[in-house]
Amino acid sequence: MGWTAEEFGASHEGWAGALLADGSEPAPVSLDPGGGPGLRQTREWWAYSGLPDRPRAAAARAACTCGWRGAAHYPIDTGAEAPSGLYEQVIDGPRDDWERHLDEVEARTVPLPAELADLLERVEDQLNNLAGQAPVAALKAVAALERITRSVARDASYIAEADDLSWESIGTALGISEKEARSRLTHYTCRR
Numbered sequence: 527m528g529w530t531a532e533e534f535g536a537s538h539e540g541w542a543g544a545l546l547a548d549g550s551e552p553a554p555v556s557l558d559p560g561g562g563p564g565l566r567q568t569r570e571w572w573a574y575s576g577l578p579d580r581p582r583a584a585a586a587r588a589a590c591t592c593g594w595r596g597a598a599h600y601p602i603d604t605g606a607e608a609p610s611g612l613y614e615q616v617i618d619g620p621r622d623d624w625e626r627h628l629d630e631v632e633a634r635t636v637p638l639p640a641e642l643a644d645l646l647e648r649v650e651d652q653l654n655n656l657a658g659q660a661p662v663a664a665l666k667a668v669a670a671l672e673r674i675t676r677s678v679a680r681d682a683s684y685i686a687e688a689d690d691l692s693w694e695s696i697g698t699a700l701g702i703s704e705k706e707a708r709s710r711l712t713h714y715t716c717r718r
Contacts (some may be wrong), residue, residue, distance in 0.1 A: 529569060529621060531589040531628055534709075536591060537702040538631060540624035542617045543589035544581075546710065571602060571616060571654050578579075588623035592631075592703065596623035612619050638698040651697055679714035 528541035546552055554567040569589065576582030591616030599620040600610040619621060640645075649671075686696060697707035 528617070529624060534628065534701050535706055537697075537706045539591045540601075540621070540627070541569065541589050542571045542620040543569050544571040544583035544584040545585040545587055546574075546576040546581055547584040549599075551595070552583075555580050572613070585618055587622035588627065590624060590627055594627050596620060597626070619678065631701045634698060635701040646703060655661055676714075676717050680717060681701070683714040687715075 528539075530539050544552055551569070554569050555573045556565040556567050571583045571586035574581055574583035583602050585599040585601050587599050598619060600616055602616055609657065622642075653664055653667060656667065692702040693708050696711065697704045700707060700710070702710070
């Protein structure tokens, strides 16, 4: 995939997808890694070059693994006079659209209390400063935070499950799919 946001994991990986001249989205194409096992599939615009076994992309648009597709279409001019920097020109618009999509996803998630969000930002700043000045002390602080977050995540996961919250509501609150929400909570409850 082209773009990822750590916060949303595999639920919202994005790419500049191909559109054919008729406006349809082509089926994925297989890429041969050259001697490696298996084939990788993609829907990224650059893979639709018009080679004998592939259609030619006429435009690109933002796409996300959640199923969302951007409304804007960005023409691809691969003619003899194609400008240099074509790759950047084609992906800039879709990437901006995908980032706006993530803003919309974020707006639907459960908000952090402002005081906690501010505290987390300050802790990050202090850890970054400490990493430059005393990296071993920063590592010790990170280990302490990992212990705290592991314990809190386990407790919060048990409570969420005891409250009979649906996987859909948990996923929506975190901005991830139901499947990823189930996986994340299972990971938290099984971590020691």
